[in-house]
Amino acid sequence: MGGMHGLGPIAPETDEPPFHHAWEGRVHALAIAAPSGANIDARRHQRERIPGPIYLSMTYYEKWFEALRQGLLSGGHVTEDEMIAALADSAARKATPRMAPGNVSQVLSRLGSYLREAPASAAFAVGDRVRARNLHPTGHTRLPRYVRGRLGVIERIHGAHVFPDTHAHTGDEDPRWLYLVRFTSRELWGPDAAEHDSVSLDLWEPYLEPA
Amino acid sequence: MSDDHDHHGQAPPSDIALRVKALESLLVDKGLVDPAALDAIVDHFEHKVGPRNGARVVARAWTDPAYRERLLADAGAAIGELGFGGGQGEHMIALANTSQVHNLVVCTLCSCYPWPVLGLPPVWYKSPPYRSRAVIDPRGVLAEFGTVLPPETAIRIWDSTAEVRYLVVPERPVGTEGLDEVALAALVTRNGMIGTALL
Numbered sequence: 001m002g003g004m005h006g007l008g009p010i011a012p013e014t015d016e017p018p019f020h021h022a023w024e025g026r027v028h029a030l031a032i033a034a035p036s037g038a039n040i041d042a043r044r045h046q047r048e049r050i051p052g053p054i055y056l057s058m059t060y061y062e063k064w065f066e067a068l069r070q071g072l073l074s075g076g077h078v079t080e081d082e083m084i085a086a087l088a089d090s091a092a093r094k095a096t097p098r099m100a101p102g103n104v105s106q107v108l109s110r111l112g113s114y115l116r117e118a119p120a121s122a123a124f125a126v127g128d129r130v131r132a133r134n135l136h137p138t139g140h141t142r143l144p145r146y147v148r149g150r151l152g153v154i155e156r157i158h159g160a161h162v163f164p165d166t167h168a169h170t171g172d173e174d175p176r177w178l179y180l181v182r183f184t185s186r187e188l189w190g191p192d193a194a195e196h197d198s199v200s201l202d203l204w205e206p207y208l209e210p211a
Numbered sequence: 212m213s214d215d216h217d218h219h220g221q222a223p224p225s226d227i228a229l230r231v232k233a234l235e236s237l238l239v240d241k242g243l244v245d246p247a248a249l250d251a252i253v254d255h256f257e258h259k260v261g262p263r264n265g266a267r268v269v270a271r272a273w274t275d276p277a278y279r280e281r282l283l284a285d286a287g288a289a290i291g292e293l294g295f296g297g298g299q300g301e302h303m304i305a306l307a308n309t310s311q312v313h314n315l316v317v318c319t320l321c322s323c324y325p326w327p328v329l330g331l332p333p334v335w336y337k338s339p340p341y342r343s344r345a346v347i348d349p350r351g352v353l354a355e356f357g358t359v360l361p362p363e364t365a366i367r368i369w370d371s372t373a374e375v376r377y378l379v380v381p382e383r384p385v386g387t388e389g390l391d392e393v394a395l396a397a398l399v400t401r402n403g404m405i406g407t408a409l410l
Contacts, residue, residue, distance in 0.1 A: 001319060001339055001342055001343040002317075002319030002320075002342065002343060002345075002346045002347070002370065003319075003343065003346055003347045004339075004343040004344075005343070005344065005347070005348075007339040007340045007343045007344070008339070008340045009340060009355060010335050010338070010340045010341050010344075010352065010355045010356070011335060011340070012333070012335045012355070012356060012402070012407075013333065013334065013335070016333045016334065017257075018256050018257050018261070018330060018331045019253070019256070019257070019331075020334075021225075021228065022228070023225075023227060023228040023231040023232070025253040025256070025257070026231050026232075026235055026249060026253070027231055028252070028253070028256060028331075029248075029249040029250075029252035029253050030231075030234065030235060030238065030244065030249065032252050033244045033245070033248050033249055033252060034238055034243055034244050035243060044320075044321055047321070056339060059334075060322065060334065060337050060338075062227060065227065065230070065231060065234075068234075069234065072238075077241075077243060078237065078238070078241070078243075082237060082241075083234075083237070086233035086234070086236065086237050087237065087240065088237060088240040088241045092241065094241065094242035095241055095242035095243050096242055097242060097243060097244050097245040097248060098243075099244070099245065099248045099252075100245060100248060101245060101247040101248045101250070101251045103248075104248055104251035104252055104255060105251070105255065105259075108252070108255050108259075108297050108298060109296060109297040109327075110297060110298070111287075111291070111296045111297060111300070111301060112298065112301050113301055113302070114301060114302065114373075114374040115302070142320060142372045142373060143372075144319050144320060144370065144372065146319075146346065146347075158302065158373070158375060161373060161374065162374075164373075178373055178375075180375075185366075185368075188346070188347075189347050193347075194350070194362075194365075194366065196363075196365035196366075197349065197365060197366045197367070197368070198365070198366075198367055198368070199346050199367075199368040199369075199370060200367065200368070200369050200370070201369075201370045201372045202371070202372045202373035202375050203372065203373075204373070
């Protein structure tokens with residue numbers, strides 16, 4: 001939704017708590033502790049697939065709750081009947097929770113990484129001019145609409161990272177080079193934008209072409 | 212935390228609160244989650260992470276030039292020196308505000324945010340008004356926070372589209388020369404480290 005007008009005022013709240021209701025904390029915790037069978041990109045895609053008008057009318061944790069339910073169903077961890085009855089099928093074998101209370105702090109503080117061994121050498125170098133490709137995939141992507149077709153400059157090379165467009169759908173990490181790409185605000189928004197403003201995004205190599 | 216604070220007194224819990232409770236008891240019943248682990252996760256996000264962590268990083272950067280240099284060169288390692296790290300902080304970059312350049316962080320695609328140093332994002336950060344307008348109208352957005360920058364200041368906006376997370380290092384306020392690190396950390400606000408406020 002980057003670049004859209006008319007979605008209302010921002011309405012910051014002073015001294016905002018992490019969770020406004022106890023149930024929001026439970027949804028957040030369930031999303032971390034429950035098995036979902038979905039990686040981070042697949043979970044983002046689950047939330048994106050909520051139809052637009054409904055998406056805009058849901059609060060953040062309502063979206064998480066919906067994605068959590070869908071993940072449990074599609075991962076085969078819970079059946080529709082169990083979900084409706086809110087009761088475990090008495091014939092089903094009882095599982096062992098994957099997160100024990102004593103492990104929580106360690107799991108949440110673990111420093112993972114999305115950096116992977118590069119499949120090939122990087123196509124672009126710092127300072128190169130690139131154009132964001134005009135791609136409109138129906139699946140998951142992290143290429144925002146507002147930069148498609150626009151010219152930018154490679155500002156930094158992050159290394160090869162897990163590629164969400166593949167990872168969300170097949171689970172394959174398919175590492176691709178990730179670049180910090182800077183676009184001037186005038187390139188993105190036209191002559192009314194402030195002369196020295198810019199927007200930088202982290203974009204994977206398949207999103208970019210030489211310019 | 213008490214239950215829904217929209218529902219003080221005798222009002223029944225909301226529909227969504229009941230649905231979440233039903234799902235939790237189903238998952239406990241199936242042995243898929245341990246309720247004590249859920250309690251520990253909620254506690255982590257309510258008490259262990261939050262903008263106080265980021266404020267300590269910023270205050271250290273203000274008082275220790277060598278630390279500031281390390282923070283700007285390799286933010287993840289420098290933040291780790293203070294004992295902070297974890298999910299949504301895997302690849303950190305620190306952005307220093309100067310008198311000429313102001314940094315503003317957003318995630319237009321969802322709600323990416325550096326949890327280990329700032330905790331969970333405020334509602335406005337993950338809501339459509341901020342996500343849509345931060346990139347196209349940063350000065351209008353800043354004005355809604357009461358923040359006005361000189362017209363000649365360049366605004367650099369950072370859209371968190373990958374797993375890289377950004378932390379703004381605000382400028383040290385003038386007149387704070389006599390303050391120690393602890394007192395300085397108390398001046399650093401969450402919005403200052405997102406870039407929607409000046410200190």
